[in-house]
Amino acid sequence: MNDQLKHLSTRVAKGLMTRREFVGRAAALGVTAAVANSMLATAAKAEGPVKGGTMKIGCSGGESTNTQDPALTASEVPLYNLRHWGETLVDVGADGSIEYRMAESVEGSADAKKWVFKIRKGIPFSNGKDMTPDDVLKTMQRHSNEDSQSGALGIMRGIENMSVDGDNFVVELAAGNADLPYLMSDYHLMIQPGGGMDDPGAGIGTGPYTIEFDEPGVRHGFKRRDDYWDSENRGHAEFSEQIVLNDATARTAALQSGQVHMINRVDPKVAGLLDRAPNLAVKSVAGRGHYVFIMHVDTAPFDNNDLRLALKYAINREELVDKILRGYGTVGNDMPINGGYPLFDDTIPQREFSLEKAAEHYKKSGHDGSPIILRTADGAFPGAVDAAALFQQSAQAAGIPLEIKREPNDGYWSEVWNVQPFCASYWGGRPVQDQMYSTAYLSTADWNDTRFKVPEFDEMLLAARAEIDEAKRKEIYSKMGRMLRDEGGLILPMFNDFVGAVANNVGGYEDDPNGPLMNNKAPIKCWINA
């Protein structure tokens, strides 16, 4: 690589030059923005982490009802909390590979039914006790036993038996699952002493920080642990503070005026403007999350595949990415999988916007012309009401009588989503295809919000799950994707990027497609350059 560029990238790492200036100079030298950004990451790493200081993050997604109990964690602020004090058996790295945390290795049997996690030794909890395989077992039990209230209960269901064998934690499954290690990276499954059975919200774990103060809906403060096992890579700042800023403008103002070092969820509408501010950079990373319009395939009129196809052709995906996401996203192909997943087949043709095809399928469906009602709400996904209006316009141009019913945000997830036959919604991605499909498209899935129940699809899913040969798996997943694309109840116009913003004096930021702000780990993996 060009020496001049290398020199410039270290200047950026030292904070002597802004990222934007660098990308501009790089472009002048014929280097693409993507390459330029990856050079920056390397340069920042070479400079090395700086220890000390107070990392502040302004974060939306916090309420005064939050708890530190991992089982009940469902929004973003509590998730950052968990990352501070807790760790899981494994993490999913930015490249989609398994990163070992509390487990030092994992081995699966040939039929992918038995998995042995070798647990690290000598790792202390913040209460001083060493973490043992027994703690791991108890944690997993708390999330899967009969009394469990855990949000992870769904993914723990396939487990038949769990046990401790010496230094190992052993999981036995009813049916083979080659992706089991990925399931163990779920954020609910933070290893707690004694499984957290007596005091689940105590916030005691093996993570780099301990709780200093805990004011739900206001702020959460953490202090670095001196006895943290992986202090080279995580926990650089002496203190870390999370300030709950649910208002989008309050967040950007706090970052601009230097009161916080990073913010999550930058509104795409202002991201372009914000990026022009001199002391910060907007960070957007293509993820696996997507915005959807979902139809119940077992309810009239959506039980007619031609009608479903008519609606799928009648949505102008490019326009939605352009106007709703302001370009911070990519078009979807009516299947919940994109290039962010391992084993994705990129030869599946992209569905294009076509009023003729929409009209043709609509005619073929023989629909009686009664209004087709799409329910939406501001809370369904950011811009859901506007997106529905755009959808309505293009559908009406194809002669489809689409009507919008706006629902209140409050109660949307209990009264409309998964209840009404056609509504707007969103999905966060999952680390692997199997988990995404089994969460929402398996006949027996709890959140089968399109009522897609096809035995052939289920069989393929189970076969792929137990298949160790990656080429064969990829082939099965490709078939499943095509099936869902052509027959499913899912209209998936767009995958949304995670958009956050980080001050220029923060080092160590790297894109991670698994979640917003380095999969919620930016506060513990980044550092503050003096």
Added chain:
Amino acid sequence: MHPIIKLVAQRLALGLLLLFAASILIFAGTSILPGDVAQQILGQSATPEALENLRRELGLNEPAVSRYFSWLGGVMQGDLGTALTNGRDIAESLGTRLSNTLFLAFWAAVIAVPLAITLGLLAVRYKDRWPDKVISAVTLTTISIPEFMIGYVLIFFLSIQLPQLINGMEFLSDGARNWMLSNLRFSSVALMNDSMTLIEKIKSITLPIMVLTLVVLAHMMRMTRAAILNVMQSAYIETAELKGLGMLKIIRKHAFPNAIAPIVNVVMINLAYLVVGVVVVEVVFAYPGMGQYLVDHVAKRDIPVVQACGLIFAAVYIGLNLVADIVSILANPRLRHPK
């Protein structure tokens, strides 16, 4: 018994009855909202088993009436219970939030009330001349702009633009610029915690105080103006004028005391608003007051917390109205000494 004491006793008894009625309304209202606390906690990741387990643990399977009465029993003994969502002691979390809310309301009132009344008096003094028109125009403008907008505008100019402006003043010495940067700092995040000194706390809420002042100013100012103008039509004012008293003195000594009752009523309504109605300002400045606390718990259907907040808000309203009534009576000799 003195008639005023009797009146206060009557009002207090009535107030208690109102509180009781309010608690039933709040309970019923929260109960008929769609979904319950278990569903709201688990959100999109709820499975039927997890929901059932959580409901059982939180006691949601009990009939509503028995849940209400066990709550009422607790409150009678001074026990507000614990939040269903995170198991925290309600009295404790509410205490911090309430004191924050009162702190903000107090400082906003300390500035807004005297300012509004003074402006009202000035407006009367210069009735229909330019000071009157400017005062009315400005205050009516600020009351017409939504409070979040005023908040954003102040944040933009004072938190973001001002420091850049100071940095750009190269004709000043570095020392002067640093002094200005550290002393003219308007925080867009109104943090509040126990380790802060009083001065730090007030500095932290400067912007919210400014917003609230701008929002409540017009109402009180206009009422002061109208009430005094009304009195100014009276014969005794004319007498005072004929005696040769100055205009300001007439307003202060003769008109104002007789216009107190309506002014106090409006002031109390605005004080009540400062306590119970500022959730938008709390959100914009991330201020940890009771409004946001209540809204979060309504969203999660956490009935005991909603009940507790509702009772406090209702009590504030009832209490302030009581004060307004008593002041009106005390200010009126005819009511003070009934035949």
